[in-house]
Amino acid sequence: MKDAIVLDNVSKRYGPKEIIHNISFKVGAGEIVGFLGPNGAGKTTTMKMIAGSTAATSGKVEVSGINMATRNYEAAKKIGYLPEQPPLYDILEVSSYLKFVAKTKGVNKKNINSELNRVIEACKLERVFNTEIYKLSKGFRQRLGLAQALLGKPEVLLLDEPTAGLDPSQIQETREVIRRFGKQHAVLLSTHILSEVTLICSRVAIINEGRLLAIDSPEGLQKASQQANRVSLIASNKQTSQLKEKLLKIKNILSVEIKKNNKDNKKISVDCYTDDTKNIESEIADIVTSKWDLFYIERKNPTLENIFLQYIKEKK
Secondary structure, eight states: OOEEEEEEEEEEEETTEEEEEEEEEEEETTOEEEEEOOTTSSHHHHHHHHHTSSOOSEEEEEETTEETTTOHHHHHTTEEEEOSSOOOOTTSBHHHHHHHHHHHTTOOGGGHHHHHHHHHHHTTOGGGTTSBGGGOOHHHHHHHHHHHHHTTOOSEEEEESTTTTOOHHHHHHHHHHHHHHTTTSEEEEEESOHHHHHHHOSEEEEEETTEEEEEEOHHHHHHHHHHHOEEEEEEESSOHHHHHHHHHTSTTEEEEEEEEOSSOTTEEEEEEEEOSOTTHHHHHHHHHHTTSOEEEEEEEOOOHHHHHHHHHHHHO
């Protein structure tokens, strides 16, 4: 598999503050890689460095074998880019805007109409083709942003939060467009939504606070997600082995961890790792209160942050 995107020890600094810390990963042709992290993790900054709209402070960025630092203009021709805020001109109609973008990208004049038809059909823009952009809903604006990125059949597609503002049916349609495009091209898709990457990506790069934590398959991430879904409780510190044994008999409990409570040695902290079953708290509470004092119980749903922590814990 040919590497279409290569980041080698890439860092980005604004003044004394380092935003991105020595990130390295690759995306091959015919591969969809999800770039997953919470808001502010560094996804957009990394996307901008790959797109060439900002330069890396150190390290190397290559697109289709072209060094972005020394041959920026040439590399940019290989890229279709949908930034977080689509680059739209509100005074233009959709048709005029797409023709303008096609010409800017150097699409052959005789192929412009067929290219427009291709992206309009792919992004379901037929009914707004002659509408002024300022009149479009957020969903249609997002779809238009994706259409301009697809123009010219770029080798690399960079998508920064591509389903933001779309309704469920539009999200499904957008995923299908990305899936089809990704069969023959390299796609890097950034998102903070876990389901986005588990549904369409072959690999997932996990980033937080400007650091690349791991790269894994969606299956590996899903396993971490399941382990991060837990019910936490505080109970009286007695016969802990018996408590663990009883809790593990609950059908949907995957594992149980019992630790000393840091604030009170007469209490214990218990984490019951479970699948996504609802209302399991009542069953846990019934078991605990049958023989132990229960001081606190709460479900901890799988946020990105605790998935990260769980994932790193498993890989140590």
